[in-house]
Amino acid sequence: MIETRDLTKAYGRRMVVDHVTMTVEQGEFIALLGPTGCGKTTILRLIAGLEDPTSGVVLLDGVDTSQIPARDRGLAMVFQEFAPYPHMSVAENIAAPMRFGASGAETAGTKVLDRQRVAEVAAELGIGSLLDRRPDQLSGGQRQRVAVARAIVRRPRAFLLDEPLSQLDAHLRIALREEIAALAKRLGVTTIYVTHDQSEALMLASRIVVLNRGRVHQIGTPQEVRTDPDDVFVASFVSSAQTTLVQGAVYAGKDGAAELDMGSQSIVIPASDPAAAGLVARHTERVTVALRSEAMRPCPVDAAGAVLRGTVAFVEDLGAELLVHVATDLVALPPPQRAAPVVERRRLNPIPRQRQAEAAFEEPEEPLRHLVVRAPSGARPAIGSAFAVEVDLRRLFLFDRNGYRLR
Numbered sequence: 001m002i003e004t005r006d007l008t009k010a011y012g013r014r015m016v017v018d019h020v021t022m023t024v025e026q027g028e029f030i031a032l033l034g035p036t037g038c039g040k041t042t043i044l045r046l047i048a049g050l051e052d053p054t055s056g057v058v059l060l061d062g063v064d065t066s067q068i069p070a071r072d073r074g075l076a077m078v079f080q081e082f083a084p085y086p087h088m089s090v091a092e093n094i095a096a097p098m099r100f101g102a103s104g105a106e107t108a109g110t111k112v113l114d115r116q117r118v119a120e121v122a123a124e125l126g127i128g129s130l131l132d133r134r135p136d137q138l139s140g141g142q143r144q145r146v147a148v149a150r151a152i153v154r155r156p157r158a159f160l161l162d163e164p165l166s167q168l169d170a171h172l173r174i175a176l177r178e179e180i181a182a183l184a185k186r187l188g189v190t191t192i193y194v195t196h197d198q199s200e201a202l203m204l205a206s207r208i209v210v211l212n213r214g215r216v217h218q219i220g221t222p223q224e225v226r227t228d229p230d231d232v233f234v235a236s237f238v239s240s241a242q243t244t245l246v247q248g249a250v251y252a253g254k255d256g257a258a259e260l261d262m263g264s265q266s267i268v269i270p271a272s273d274p275a276a277a278g279l280v281a282r283h284t285e286r287v288t289v290a291l292r293s294e295a296m297r298p299c300p301v302d303a304a305g306a307v308l309r310g311t312v313a314f315v316e317d318l319g320a321e322l323l324v325h326v327a328t329d330l331v332a333l334p335p336p337q338r339a340a341p342v343v344e345r346r347r348l349n350p351i352p353r354q355r356q357a358e359a360a361f362e363e364p365e366e367p368l369r370h371l372v373v374r375a376p377s378g379a380r381p382a383i384g385s386a387f388a389v390e391v392d393l394r395r396l397f398l399f400d401r402n403g404y405r406l407r
């Protein structure tokens with residue numbers, strides 16, 4: 001079991017990991033999911049003992065690790081870019097941690113021991129026939145397999161995987177992630193998997209820790225973080241389809257109903273809806289409304305009820321269905337900011353890879369202005385034509401000023 005309690009890391013004045021508390025149960029596969037620069041790698045490095053926390057603790061099976069050096073923690077880490085020793089064969093690369101590893105005691109007779117164990121692990125990863133090759137004779141996928149083999153050869157108490165597949169092409173990534181999930185399950189090893197790719201996290205993990213700017217936003221099963229987000233960041237970052245955020249306000253309506261006012265358009269939430277009473281109590285409060293594709297479906301333009309209207313801006317044809325982008329006069333909001341303010345970041349020592357990746361987030365993101373609605377592929381609506389959508393109130397998420405979900 002791996003636990004962090006109020007784990008915090010600051011570089012200068014910049015909080016990179018901000019009071020992260022989480023528990024990974026024995027044998028559990030957990031994903032740390034968040035945008036680039038949100039502190040995922042730093043959390044792994046703190047757990048591995050490669051960095052010292054500014055405050056807070058990491059516990060392994062209940063033991064405070066503050067005084068335990070990295071090599072004695074029994075953890076194996078796989079990095080984004082695995083750099084094998086170029087002059088060694090695959091077998092030697094896999095065995096390397098055993099030879100150079102913590103326990104000097106293993107040196108005697110290592111060669112024999114290594115061979116058996118290495119062959120076993122290599123077979124497990126489908127690289128049994130490549131043991132005599134040099135790293136430059138391997139494909140990208142094979143190299144990452146070697147990296148994983150090298151991590152498990154020591155029978156670690158946990159795997160820490162830092163975007164191990166991000167350098168591979170999409171096809172290979174999908175194949176290998178299934179293998180990694182199956183392997184971790186078979187071995188029953190506690191695994192923490194870092195990724196910024198939500199589909200990877202949703203597919204692999206039994207629970208997901210959603211992070212932004214060093215803070216935990218939600219910890220839950222894939223189903224929970226996707227369909228029951230705790231805040232506006234999770235709602236916009238983890239979603240099977242596009243999420244449009246719109247500015248609104250709630251008012252007490254007639255007969256116990258609540259009115260969700262979105263400027264030129266509004267939706268009435270009837271008194272019979274379980275959410276109505278809570279919203280009535282918030283009369284005049286400003287809210288952010290998250291409109292996801294799965295919460296909307298096309299309806300006749302003259303339909304009554306929870307309906308929003310606009311005109312067709314463009315249509316994406318996905319083959320089996322259409323994605324209709326509907327322009328409306330609602331006030332769209334940008335997604336919550338993902339990176340730290342630029343001024344603070346300039347003071348940091350340059351870290352080329354991270355800085356490059358972060359550059360993409362320096363400007364506030366543009367709001368998604370259109371509603372994106374799924375429609376059957378049969379009848380393609382004309383650009384500029386009137387279009388209406390019925391909103392499924394159970395899937396409509398509202399957030400308060402601070403971004404917390406109104407439940």
Ligand SMILES: Nc1ncnc2c1ncn2[C@@H]1O[C@H](COP(=O)(O)OP(=O)(O)OP(=O)(O)O)[C@@H](O)[C@H]1O
Nearest residue numbers: 011016035036037038039040041042043348354357
């Ligand atoms: N040694 C360091 N000195 C100063 N700042 C650092 C250092 N290491 C990391 N950072 C900063 O801490 C922040 C978090 O980095 P981290 O690598 O943990 O993020 P990440 O979520 O893993 O991102 P990525 O997906 O790009 O790897 C980044 O803004 C990074 O620039």
